[in-house]
Each structure stands twice: as structure tokens, then as C-alpha cells.
Amino acid sequence: MHRRKYIVDKQLVTMHRRNQPKEGLLLLQLPLIIRRYVEVKNASDNEKTETQSPVQTYGDGKSKWCMVYAKALDITWSGDTRYWRWAKETSGDNFEAAELLNVCWLEVRGKLATTDLSPGTLYEVVFVVKMKTEADGWDAPVNFKFTSPDGALTRNTTFKLREILKDSKDQWKDIPFGEFKAPENPRNIEFSLYEYSRIWKSGLVIKGVAVRPKS
Template identity: 30%
Template sequence: MAVATGGDIGFEVLPEDCIANALSLTSPEDACRLSLVASAFYSAAQFDAVWERFLPADYRDIISRSGDAADLLASASKKDLYFRLCDNPILIDDGTKSFSLEKKSGKKCYMLAARSLKIVWSDTPRYWQWISLPESRFGEAAELLDVCWLEICGNINSSMLSPNTNYAAYLVFTLQPRAYGFEYQPVEASIEINGHEAQKKTVYLDHQRPQKEGYTVIPRRIGIFNQRVIHRMRQRENAGYSKERSDKWMEVELGEFFVKNGQDAEIAMCLMQIKSHWKSGVIVQGIEVRPKGEDK
């Protein structure tokens, strides 16, 4: 939003509540920028009415599902509450989910804890174990001990999310130093809407794979093209790779979907690798759903 600079530019003649109302029609990012332009904007940007508009309409209902509801709702101001929800995800629904806001826009973000996911064989101690990690936002994380059938799925209803928003789902995990079975093995990720597959893609959990591929020697057959090699090269070009987050966990995008206004659809987010080779060493924190393009 382009605004002339150079001190108070006549806005001081307007009532503060009028300026506050105008700010509330912009975005959290624009309101913060405009508050640096003129003192009239700065003063109006502190109004609860501005930040009440930026908070989700159902924020009280969501916060009431948290053990810290009383403390959060007693925040000094709506602006303070807004940024607390941006910077410190809150646990809701008995710790099975976390909720936060995307700072620039105020859009809703959720993470589904590993305990709320469908993880095949997760209740069999031979294949998975449940552990507690101080760096995880949830009480438990799922550690893969040894499986050949890897399948992790989570569900969320679109009505929980912000309307008219393009979302992406991410598996949030880490790899143990002793992890194996993921170095060069692709994993299939998919998004389904109301039981209909909307997107499918190949991803790699090993975040060092791109560097390793730089040293991979591709066999060459004299006189003919190796069709398998060509197919694998095309797969790599279209594949998704994991990356490190600001909280030091890893994430890989499972897919994206658009939430329409008034939409009530069940979104299924899955990761699957069911080939015969054995895999170990992945620790799953959960699946995060947030606006597409916003890094963590």
C-alpha cells in the first residue's frame, strides 16, 4: 500500500477512531507499516478495534479449547493477543493440535500432533515408539524404529481454516543420525478433498539429497538412451525436498489446496512409502497446515 511520507500529513485533523477504522480495513502488515509513517497512524494502530478485526472471527472459541484460555483472553490488548498467537502457537483439543496466526495476514495455522495422525503400525513397539522431546511443542512424538510399510495421514476440515486462502500441508519431522532407507528413496505425498485425490507428488525426506545427487554418476548405455534413467531424472526435477525450519525441525510439503469461502470439506494429507526396503530413524512431530508460501 503506497503512502506518502514526511511527517504528519494532515491526518491529525481526523478523529482517531476514523483512522483506526481505515487501518482495520487493511492488513496487519500494512497497519504496522503505516504506524511508522505518522504519529496519527501510530496512535490509531493501538486501538483494540483494529486488531479485533485482524483476529479470526472465532478466535474466542478456538482459545477456549486451550488450557491457557484465561491468560490469553486477559491479554493487555488485542494487539498483544494477536502477536502472542503469531509468535507462540497454543495447544488446543487436549494437546492434539496447535493453533497460531500467520503474522503478515492473520490467517489461521494449525499443526496436528503425531498422536492425532493415522500412522500405520504406530501402536506396535517393534516398529514405532512414542517419545518425549523438549524441542517439540507436543507431549509426544513418534519415532520410527523399523518398517517397510510407511504410511502417515492426517485430516482437517476446511471450515477450520481461513477462507479464500491457498494452503499447504507439511510433514514436520527430524531424521536421526542413524536413519536409513531414505537416502535415495522417494516417498509419495498426496492431498485428497472429500475422498477425491486432488494432488499427488514425489518427495524426499533426506534434506542432503540434492547435494548428494551432485556426485551421483548416472550409468550410460552406448548407442541407446536408458529410459529408466530418463524417467528417474524427470521424477527428480518435479520432486519436493525437505528443508530445515527456523525451529530446527525439518519439513517437507505434502501438497496444497485452496479453501473457498463457506467451504466444508474434509482434507486428507498423506505420506506413503510401501516398497519392500526397510526404513528407520524418522521422528514425526506432526503435520502443519498454513498459508502457502509462508516459511517457518
């Protein structure tokens, strides 16, 4: 009689354990879940801070200027690893530079709202690039285009990058190609770099476009 009651009681306990709410199991695992969440969040935060925003505004109390990094530019084929490679630069600013591996259709476009600039200040627009030692295919001139905030002025300039970058291989070089006076009412400026010949080109590295007060 007592043995039968013991067997029945044991079966009831087993059934009770099997039918326990899942909340109990979750409570037991809660410390592990929280610890894992913190680890993932910290890793995500670190990843975000490794590379800064692709558009940065700076100032010295007198005037402000902007840097439009390569990630904020519209670069044709930049998403295809056969043609472009994104390389993290950590010397000074933390940003991703666009390294040209091989293209014949070179096209880089961008724009910037003058919202964060100082009205009335004369600015210059500068492509910041460098040429790798093993660069090739730069015999044809490259076109640089700038459109002013009101759209009334469009400036087209051509440069032979092989010539102007020959003494600064693997070093950042400024190429000014436009200027404007920042308007009171914010508008957009537009800029581009392009070369459409059938010559395959490689070795150009783009940091971005600097919009800074002209000294």
C-alpha cells in the same frame, strides 16, 4: 452381683462397637480420602497439561492456521513398540513425536476439517519431519499425497528423503506437498505419506502436518 453386671455391660459395649455403622469409620477416614483424591486429581491434571491437544489452531488476527501433531495421524503399526516409539518433545511446543524404529511398510495418513481456517485464504500443507543421524533404508523415493477440500484435486509428489534431509539431520524440516484455498463451507482435506517397498527403514521422526497460510 456387681462383678457379673460389669461383665455383662462390657460385653454389650464390645458388641455395640462391633456393630457400629461403617459410616462412622468413613467419617474418621474422610480427611485422608479427600487428601488422596486431591493428590490424584492434581497428578492427572498435570499429566493432561504435559502434552497438548494433538490438533492445535493458531492465529494472528488476519488468518488462522493449524498443526496436526503425530498423535492425530493414522500411522500403521504405531501402537507396536517393535516398529515405532513415541517420544515427548518439550523444546517449544509440548507434543509427542513418532519415531520410526524399523518398518518396510511405511504409511501415515491424516485429515483436517477446514472449520478453523480462514475462508478464501491460500494454504500450504507441510509435513514436518526430521531424520536421525543413524537413519537407514531411505534410498527409495517416498510418496506424498494431498486431496483438496472438494475432492477434485489430488496431488501426488515423491521425494527422496535421504537427499532433502541430509543437511538437516536431527533438525525439523518442512516438506511442502500441497496447497488449497479454504472454502466458505467447511470440508475435509486429506493427506498421506507412504512407501511400500521391501526395504526396511528406520530413523524418521514425525512431528506432524502444518496447514498454514502460503506466503
